[in-house]
Amino acid sequence: xxxxxxxxxxxxxxxxxxxxPPQVDAARARLLEATARxxxxxxxxxxxxxxxxxxxGVSRQTVYRYFAGRDELALRAIFAASDALxxxxxxxxxxxxxxxxxxxxxxxxxxxxxxxxxxxxxxxDSSSLDALVAEVFTExxxxxxxxxxxGRAVEAAGWDEGYANTALEFILRVGLSLLIxxxxxxxxxxxxAFLYRHLIPGLxxxxxxxx
Numbered sequence: 001x002x003x004x005x006x007x008x009x010x011x012x013x014x015x016x017x018x019x020x021p022p023q024v025d026a027a028r029a030r031l032l033e034a035t036a037r038x039x040x041x042x043x044x045x046x047x048x049x050x051x052x053x054x055x056x057g058v059s060r061q062t063v064y065r066y067f068a069g070r071d072e073l074a075l076r077a078i079f080a081a082s083d084a085l086x087x088x089x090x091x092x093x094x095x096x097x098x099x100x101x102x103x104x105x106x107x108x109x110x111x112x113x114x115x116x117x118x119x120x121x122x123x124x125d126s127s128s129l130d131a132l133v134a135e136v137f138t139e140x141x142x143x144x145x146x147x148x149x150x151g152r153a154v155e156a157a158g159w160d161e162g163y164a165n166t167a168l169e170f171i172l173r174v175g176l177s178l179l180i181x182x183x184x185x186x187x188x189x190x191x192x193a194f195l196y197r198h199l200i201p202g203l204x205x206x207x208x209x210x211x
Contacts, residue, residue, distance in 0.1 A: 028066050031056055035077040040118035044074060079145065081119040085110065086149045099157035100205045103150060103171065104195045108188050110149070111178055124179045137176055138169050146172055157205060167203050174199055 034056035038047040049070050053060045067073050089109050096102045114120040146168040147154065154164045178191075186194060200206065 024066070031058075031063060031066055031073065032077050032080055035073045036081065036119045039074070039077060039122050043122050047074060049073070075141075077119065078123055079141065081117065081123075082145055083148075085113050085117065085120065086145065088113070089149065090152075093152070096152075097156060099153040100196065100200045100203075102153040102156065103203070103205075104192055104200065106150060106153070107171070107175060107178075107195055107199070108191055111175065111191070112188070114179060138172050142172055143168055157203075170202060171199070 031052060034052050035047060038051045038055050042051065047070065049060050049063050049067075052070075052073055053063045056063070063073070067076070089106050092109060093102055093105050096105060114124050143165055147164070150168060150171065154168075157167075159167060174195075
């Protein structure tokens with residue numbers, strides 16, 4: 001089965017292995033792509049090893065050859081989508097130098113993209129939020145992702161390692177609450193003002209703006 005071309009931003013289409021398995025790294029990548037398609041189409045709760053196997057055109061045993069189970073598949077697919085988001089945001093924020101500006105703009109851009117990206121939107125849909133995601137959001141893997149996403153802000157603010165970790169945890173917890181509880185609705189400018197007034201002082205940085 002051949003691969004159909006996709007436009008930028010689209011998920012890869014299904015490609016069965018047809019008895020010709022790829023190399024390990026390529027096999028894992030294909031299974032994560034299949035996982036992403038399942039999440040985007042059916043939601044995280046409905047994404048299982050069996051669903052991923054069917055989507056990839058392989059057996060369940062083949063999936064278990066490369067991944068421990070559904071949770072590992074889901075988490076790796078989530079981090080892959082989140083890392084792509086981090087790179088896009090980082091490139092857009094390159095001109096900013098003040099830590100509070102970097103943090104606020106990263107939050108505004110990140111929240112917007114998480115709601116529009118098919119995989120991330122399905123993950124963060126408050127009606128079907130998976131306990132797995134909430135549990136790992138502020139664990140070491142989540143903090144490490146935030147360190148990458150907000151690395152320039154951490155450096156610009158001059159935070160040491162200990163303070164940076166707690167500040168990033170705080171940022172993640174605020175972001176999580178804004179993702180799963182969207183009321184009251186705010187446009188980008190209103191969200192910026194809200195974050196400058198309430199999040200930025202909580203991080204020990206200068207504040208400005210109106211909410």
